[in-house]
Amino acid sequence: MKIFTPATSANLGPGFDSLGIALKLYNEVEITKQSFTSISVDGFGSTQSNLKQKNPFINIFNEFYSSLNPEKSNFKFHFTNNIPFSRGLGSSSSVIIGAIGAAYEMAGFKIQKSTILNKALFYESHPDNISPAVYGGFTANILKNGEVLTQRAELDENLRAVMVIPDQPISTEKSRQALPKNYSKADCVSNLSHAAFLTACFIKKDYQMLKFASIDKIHEDYRMNLLPDLFEVRKIAYENGSLMSVLSGSGSSFLNLAHKDDAQKLKSVLSNKFTKFAVEIYELDNNGFTIQS
Numbered sequence: 001m002k003i004f005t006p007a008t009s010a011n012l013g014p015g016f017d018s019l020g021i022a023l024k025l026y027n028e029v030e031i032t033k034q035s036f037t038s039i040s041v042d043g044f045g046s047t048q049s050n051l052k053q054k055n056p057f058i059n060i061f062n063e064f065y066s067s068l069n070p071e072k073s074n075f076k077f078h079f080t081n082n083i084p085f086s087r088g089l090g091s092s093s094s095v096i097i098g099a100i101g102a103a104y105e106m107a108g109f110k111i112q113k114s115t116i117l118n119k120a121l122f123y124e125s126h127p128d129n130i131s132p133a134v135y136g137g138f139t140a141n142i143l144k145n146g147e148v149l150t151q152r153a154e155l156d157e158n159l160r161a162v163m164v165i166p167d168q169p170i171s172t173e174k175s176r177q178a179l180p181k182n183y184s185k186a187d188c189v190s191n192l193s194h195a196a197f198l199t200a201c202f203i204k205k206d207y208q209m210l211k212f213a214s215i216d217k218i219h220e221d222y223r224m225n226l227l228p229d230l231f232e233v234r235k236i237a238y239e240n241g242s243l244m245s246v247l248s249g250s251g252s253s254f255l256n257l258a259h260k261d262d263a264q265k266l267k268s269v270l271s272n273k274f275t276k277f278a279v280e281i282y283e284l285d286n287n288g289f290t291i292q293s
Contacts, residue, residue: 001105002030002292005098006136006285007083008090009161009255010128013214013246014194018141020090022132022285023161027094028080029057031102037074043081044091051079056092057099060123064103075106086169088249093129096120097289105291113288118147129249136288138202153203155284160263162242164233164254164270165278170226175250178222187217210244210257220247227252233274240269 007025011017039058045051058077065073083091100116117127117134124130127141127148138153198213200206224230224247233254237245241262248255258266263281271279 001102002028003098003102003105003289004028004292005094005101005133005289006090006287007282008093008129008132009088009163009246009248009253010090010126010132011216011219011247011249012198012255013216013220013244014191014198014218015128015140016191016195016216016218017126017128019139019195019199020128020132020141021138021155021161022136022288023089023163024283024285025082025089025280027083027091027098029098029102030076030078030080031061031106032076033106034074034076038076039079040077041079041081043079044084045079045081055079057095060096060099061103061106064100064119065107068103068107068109073106084165084169084253086171086252087165088170088247088251088253089163089165090129090133090249093120093124093133096123097130097133101289101291105293114148114150117150121146121148132285132288134288136286137284140199151199151203153205154286155202156205156207157283158260159207159243159284160258160260161282161284162237162256162258162263162266162270163248163280163282164230164237164256164274165280166227166229166252166254167276167278168227168252170223170251172250175223175226178226179219180222183218190215190217207243207257207259211238211242214244214246216246219250223247223251229274229277230254233270233277236269236273237266240266242266 010020131139
């Protein structure tokens with residue numbers, strides 16, 4: 001079997017730990033039953049020997065597979081990692097969702113995507129990345145009694161993500177340490193209202209209002225101070241056709257949402273200005289993880 005799990009962009013400005021979208025950028029894992037375990041890695045991490053010795057995908061896969069099928073089995077794992085590490089594109093969520101989904105498939109169980117999502121909470125306590133990796137599209141999520149409740153909207157095929165990917169990572173842990181311990185009532189109310197308005201924009205597909213809806217007071221500027229060039233990325237993106245320009249997850253990547261016809265121009269402007277950063281155009285994913293048997 002082969003499982004494909006999409007990259008995600010979480011928070012989307014004011015939707016801290018709750019909102020996310022999926023991108024057509026996939027990690028792929030091919031798994032074949034054989035007499036001994038073997039691991040090969042292409043793409044990101046291919047030169048890191050620890051990914052063969054302590055691979056988080058395989059650890060999670062083995063936990064679930066052994067609980068579903070007590071019979072000892074060995075597998076050949078071939079990883080094609082297309083999602084960069086520690087860039088705010090949901091690489092860890094892709095691993096978690098992929099491993100759980102693959103374990104159930106290889107053990108011969110068909111389960112609902114919602115079950116996989118809720119089992120993933122054990123490894124990732126915030127649903128903003130794992131939910132779009134499961135369902136695709138735009139997702140708004142809350143936690144209730146240890147389960148994720150999700151509202152989902154299809155993303156318009158005419159939209160593109162123009163992603164600015166810096167040459168340096170920002171770990172989620174370091175990024176969270178940059179946040180203040182307390183917030184003012186005014187900032188909290190601002191984020192509540194903007195997150196609600198942003199959700200309505202995606203559900204109604206009123207993308208022209210996203211620039212106003214995506215203003216954040218809780219996390220973005222604090223995290224962007226770790227890489228100040230991102231302030232200029234946002235300014236230039238808005239001057240050149242971006243509908244929404246926000247920090248992707250905890251960074252360091254920056255998501256610029258644009259109409260398909262504006263995406264190439266926006267990419268060219270950002271590439272010429274930020275020569276040390278990669279700038280890529282991605283279509284948006286409406287399917288979430290998929291499995292080929």
